[in-house]
Amino acid sequence: MRMHNPPHPGEIIKSLCLEPAGLTVTEAAEGLGVSRKTLSAILNGRSGISPEMAIRLSIAFNTSAESWLSQQVQYDLWHAEQGRKALKVIKLAA
Template identity: 80%
Template sequence: MLMHNPPHPGEVLRELCLEPMGLSVTAAAEALGVSRKTLSAVLNGKAGISPEMAIRLSIAFDTSAESWLDQQSQYELWHAEQHRKELKVKKLVAA
């Protein structure tokens, strides 16, 4: 079941992980082993959560990698569904 307009996982990361811990983007990026630019792109919704990033987040915040990937998938699917009627697809049926 799709969530109605789910937040980008970067927003969740910022609000539920970084802010409560008082972590700056720079400090969090260093701890995750990624560049500040990479983490900033995720936090600002310019990049998604990759499988590798999901694993990094799961290690750093003691969460599951699957939860991060699920959030990303729900976000992308909801946005794609907003353009469903624009897709030119024919229904296939067995002969």
């Protein structure tokens, strides 16, 4: 279990994709083929990156869809781990 709260993938998108290219949220949303609201929600950590969105990012910015989803998994998993103690699970194998 990691110690630090991993950043939303949205922050990485903003700093590694939008800013270097000088793109506004509106422009990027149009290019990705989604609404401005959808992209805004991701950039501000209010939505996760769906498999489809990962593919859109991979096309638009020539990146790896897998890497975006991996970051999303790290983020989701860290938050799910916070509720680990509340789960009633019995050890079934060593």
